[in-house]
Amino acid sequence: MARPTKNNAEYFTHDADMRNDVKVKALRRKFSHTGYAVWCYLLESLTDTDFFELDFNPINVELLAADYDVSPEELTDIVEYCCRISLLQRSDDGSRLYSEAHKRRFAGLLAKRERDRERLAATIAKRQEAKNKHIAAKTYENTDNRGDNPHSIVEKSIVEESREEKSIIYPYRDITALWNSICKSLPQVKALNDDRRKKIKSRLLEMEPNAPQLWLDRCRDLFTRVQASPFLTGDNPKGWTATFDWLFSNGNNWVKVKEGNYDHGRSGNGQGRVITQEGITLGAGEYIETTTGRRTYGTGKATIPPTAPPRPSERHSWDGKSQTWILL
Numbered sequence: 001m002a003r004p005t006k007n008n009a010e011y012f013t014h015d016a017d018m019r020n021d022v023k024v025k026a027l028r029r030k031f032s033h034t035g036y037a038v039w040c041y042l043l044e045s046l047t048d049t050d051f052f053e054l055d056f057n058p059i060n061v062e063l064l065a066a067d068y069d070v071s072p073e074e075l076t077d078i079v080e081y082c083c084r085i086s087l088l089q090r091s092d093d094g095s096r097l098y099s100e101a102h103k104r105r106f107a108g109l110l111a112k113r114e115r116d117r118e119r120l121a122a123t124i125a126k127r128q129e130a131k132n133k134h135i136a137a138k139t140y141e142n143t144d145n146r147g148d149n150p151h152s153i154v155e156k157s158i159v160e161e162s163r164e165e166k167s168i169i170y171p172y173r174d175i176t177a178l179w180n181s182i183c184k185s186l187p188q189v190k191a192l193n194d195d196r197r198k199k200i201k202s203r204l205l206e207m208e209p210n211a212p213q214l215w216l217d218r219c220r221d222l223f224t225r226v227q228a229s230p231f232l233t234g235d236n237p238k239g240w241t242a243t244f245d246w247l248f249s250n251g252n253n254w255v256k257v258k259e260g261n262y263d264h265g266r267s268g269n270g271q272g273r274v275i276t277q278e279g280i281t282l283g284a285g286e287y288i289e290t291t292t293g294r295r296t297y298g299t300g301k302a303t304i305p306p307t308a309p310p311r312p313s314e315r316h317s318w319d320g321k322s323q324t325w326i327l328l
Helices: 022-048 058-068 072-084 100-143 150-166 172-182 194-207 212-228 244-248 253-258
Strands: 053-055 096-098 286-288 295-297 316-319 324-327
Touching (some): 022 096, 058 072, 096 100, 194 212, 212 253
16 A cells, blocks of 8 residues: 655754744843744744645634644744745735745755655565565476466556555545544535545545545544534634534644544633633643543643643643642
8 A cells, every 4th residue: 555645844953042033032031921922933833744834824823823822813924924034935826824034944855755756656666576486386397288378477466466455445435434423514415526535535545544444433433523612513703614524634733633632622812711611611722531541731740739720821731749720
């Protein structure tokens, strides 16, 4: 099974003196720490997307703002200023956001990957050619000159290998039926087309490339998390709701859902409060672990007492010694 072509990166080099760049200084002076934090968030997001370009439509602005813990207006103002001072650039139609300097950093990486793919393809072709010749020679020996055509045997072997690769069954209809049964408050899937099948297949190979038997379980977990998220089911300033196509459209959205970016109490601008069934008031980014019932936030390392006040903002950290929230 061919590995999907990778056109992004897992990390980027963060220069120790990036904050002293004249353009970054201007950004910090105008938007303070929030501007610098959003700039770093944007670099991470650009690094994680195909060809290091972001969709910058109204819906994605809403989602990015929720992820960065700022309002959509703040994010738009910061991006517009970055474009004005040439830290960022936008496509001619304004729908794509990128950084020319950031792209240049990865030009060598993409070129190396292309060379590696070409070398791998050449190696595979040579091995296949040698394998075909070996099969042909063995077949010729075994026919004992009875007139069998060795070339037909080679062709048969290649066809059998192709059939083996195609024997994997992708549960397209089971997955759409699962979405319709779990995400009842969201737009339902009415039909399957080639584009949807292609995207479903790509996401399944990202979720579990070597364990097809787990595909439905992984999708069930994702759909349950989507339906349980107030933000994804319309509780946001624009009333936007997630759709099946949004979840499967790229390799980023389903990962963010899986990692809990849109879970109850973790999305939004960080100013809201959530009261649990036990009467515990949760603050910015706080949540209750479903398996342990433990109150925590962020990566889940800290345990917050039930009687503690709500976390004031994403910039506050819990101090176990003083039993208070401390602004970082």
